[in-house]
Amino acid sequence: MTTNKTTAKTTAKNNAKGDKAMTTKKTEKKVEKSNSEKFSELANIRVPKALRVIKSISSLANDDRYDYTDEQSDAILNALKSAVDEVTQCFENGGQKDEEVFRI
Template sequence: MTTHKNTAKTTAKTVDKKNAKGDKTMANKNTDKKSKKSDSEKFAELANIRVPKALRVLKSISSLANDDKYEYTDAQSTAIISALKSAVDDLSECFKNGGKKDEETFRI
């Protein structure tokens, strides 16, 4: 019988903890609504995270040029540089067009 009493007490404590967590979740949702950031603040925050990340990745790619550690062909290095330049051109175009990508046009 002792087991039943302990189980009942444990279950009651678990339910109380769940309710307390539920209350905290609701409080966090209300707080989030009050501290909403402007679009400009969100842009600056994300840019301050993403640009340094991109620069670190570019630096790691540039370390591939170390011919003491790696062997590569001119075609391989040209392909890497071309892909990166194309990505930067696409990025630039996105900023010029307000984030809208131009549709590809066919020309002869």
């Protein structure tokens, strides 16, 4: 009985490997996307993600749940404004800026 189970497992593994190999070959035949298509695809993923994160930051303003100083809230707002300014500058110049790390 052990031999049958082992054989069945080996056969299943080999079949799975064969399926993966076939999938890889199919993937290789994909048509390359244009830079415009790549841009749109990534923008449609990244911008909504960034907006969700920014909205989650706004929940920190709930003073019933959190205690914070004016300096802390100003630091958050300044960091966000600075990040938006950098993105604006990148689009205007077609370049990238160094990433800054925010800490309170």
